[in-house]
Amino acid sequence: MSKCIGCGVTLQYDDKTKKGYTPKKDAKYCLRCFKLLNYHENIQNKNVISDDDILNKINKKNVFTFFLTDMLNLNEKVINIYNKITNNKVLVLTKVDILPGNLKYAILVDNIKKVYHVKDVLLFSKENGFGKSEILNLCAKEKKILFCGPTSSGKSSLINYLFNKQLTVSEYQNTTMDFMPLTYNGIKIYDVPGFNEMYSVKELINKKKVNPKVLTLDKNYTLFINDLCLSSDEQVSMTLYFHNEVKIKTKKDIKPQLEITIPAKSDLVLPSLGFIYFKDKALIKSNIDNFEIRESVVSYHE
Numbered sequence: 001m002s003k004c005i006g007c008g009v010t011l012q013y014d015d016k017t018k019k020g021y022t023p024k025k026d027a028k029y030c031l032r033c034f035k036l037l038n039y040h041e042n043i044q045n046k047n048v049i050s051d052d053d054i055l056n057k058i059n060k061k062n063v064f065t066f067f068l069t070d071m072l073n074l075n076e077k078v079i080n081i082y083n084k085i086t087n088n089k090v091l092v093l094t095k096v097d098i099l100p101g102n103l104k105y106a107i108l109v110d111n112i113k114k115v116y117h118v119k120d121v122l123l124f125s126k127e128n129g130f131g132k133s134e135i136l137n138l139c140a141k142e143k144k145i146l147f148c149g150p151t152s153s154g155k156s157s158l159i160n161y162l163f164n165k166q167l168t169v170s171e172y173q174n175t176t177m178d179f180m181p182l183t184y185n186g187i188k189i190y191d192v193p194g195f196n197e198m199y200s201v202k203e204l205i206n207k208k209k210v211n212p213k214v215l216t217l218d219k220n221y222t223l224f225i226n227d228l229c230l231s232s233d234e235q236v237s238m239t240l241y242f243h244n245e246v247k248i249k250t251k252k253d254i255k256p257q258l259e260i261t262i263p264a265k266s267d268l269v270l271p272s273l274g275f276i277y278f279k280d281k282a283l284i285k286s287n288i289d290n291f292e293i294r295e296s297v298v299s300y301h302e
Helices: 032-040 051-061 076-081 105-116 132-142 155-163
Strands: 065-072 089-094 121-123 144-148 180-184 189-192 213-219 221-225 230-232 235-239 249-254 258-262 268-269 274-278 282-286 292-295
Touching: 051 144, 065 076, 065 132, 089 105, 105 121, 105 292, 132 144, 132 155, 132 189, 144 155, 155 180, 155 189, 213 221, 213 249, 235 282, 258 268
Parallel strands: 065 089, 065 144, 089 121, 144 189
Antiparallel strands: 180 189, 213 235, 221 230, 221 249, 230 282, 235 274, 258 282, 268 274, 268 292
């Protein structure tokens, strides 16, 4: 049986309820990919491969591994998955074009290496081609390569861009459903389903340009970020790194109870949403139960 060129699943013609179904025996795409590409309609995938299974299969391949994530989803959970990969590897921060234009990339890379104890970091943007030559040079050197990372980190999009392929790309989880072998100029390439279990929100938001917003939160006011909230007994200044689709507002409200102490020059990371930079030490109250506090990786504030 042939495989869908969009997501890698084995095509089948008998059962509409199972993955890989297509009504046409000469089809190149499964019905799910066809609807994603032509109608932006997602058929729910009930056969999700687990993160552990993905990780085990990656390590068994024993090929050079590009681990992709974007700045708004860079956090300890993602790095923990990265650290479990036993292959020679590099961390690739994708979609850097969504970041502020005055951000110095070299300093960002150094900060990420220091904060997360990562040896090798590359930056990439499909929009302006930044980082393209470095990735292609590594691909040509290694010959057998694999692209993995959190779902919606830009794996399939990067492969299409670099190697002129036709993988299905969408903002939905699990667009790639199986390990996808490809070849390009003698290079063996694997596209891999995205890791899912690190996410704290039910539905991912398509990453758009991030315009940092400086905000001073007054006493007796609460900051709402979608359904998350935080407040402080003292006036506190912060810089928000979220894109415009995240709903942000402040209003007088009942204060949440969980206390969080944030050191000066630190980020409060909300996995899969973004982060908040605090120049000064702050004691906040919040309803956030899944967060990370790190030394700031964005250091152009001063």
